[in-house]
Amino acid sequence: MEHKRKIKLTPADVHEFVTSAEKCDFDIDVFYNRFIVDAKSILGVFSLDLNKTLTVQYAGIDPHFEATLNKFCVA
Known part of the structure; x- marks a missing residue:
C-alpha cells in the first residue's frame, strides 16, 4: 500500500x-511537480x-x- 504525505522542509x-x-x-521518494528524488539522498533532497x-x-x-514526517507535515 502506497502512502503519500505533504511536507515542508527548511x-x-x-x-x-x-x-x-x-x-x-x-523506498521513499520525494517529489515536487515532475522532479522525483530518493529521500535517502541528501543532495537529491537539497536539489x-x-x-x-x-x-x-x-x-x-x-x-x-x-x-519525523509528522514534524514536517503540512495540512
Whole structure:
C-alpha cells in the first residue's frame, strides 16, 4: 500500500529527514511537480525547491520515520 504525505522542509531540516529515511528498509521518494528524488539522498533532497510543499511517497511503515514526517507535515 502506497502512502503519500505533504511536507515542508527548511535547509536545516533536510539532514534529520534524510537520516530518518535512511533507516527505513523500503523506498521513499520525494517529489515536487515532475522532479522525483530518493529521500535517502541528501543532495537529491537539497536539489528540490525547499520553498515549496513537497510530496513524500513510500510503501512501508516505520514508526520513527512516521514521527519525523509528522514534524514536517503540512495540512
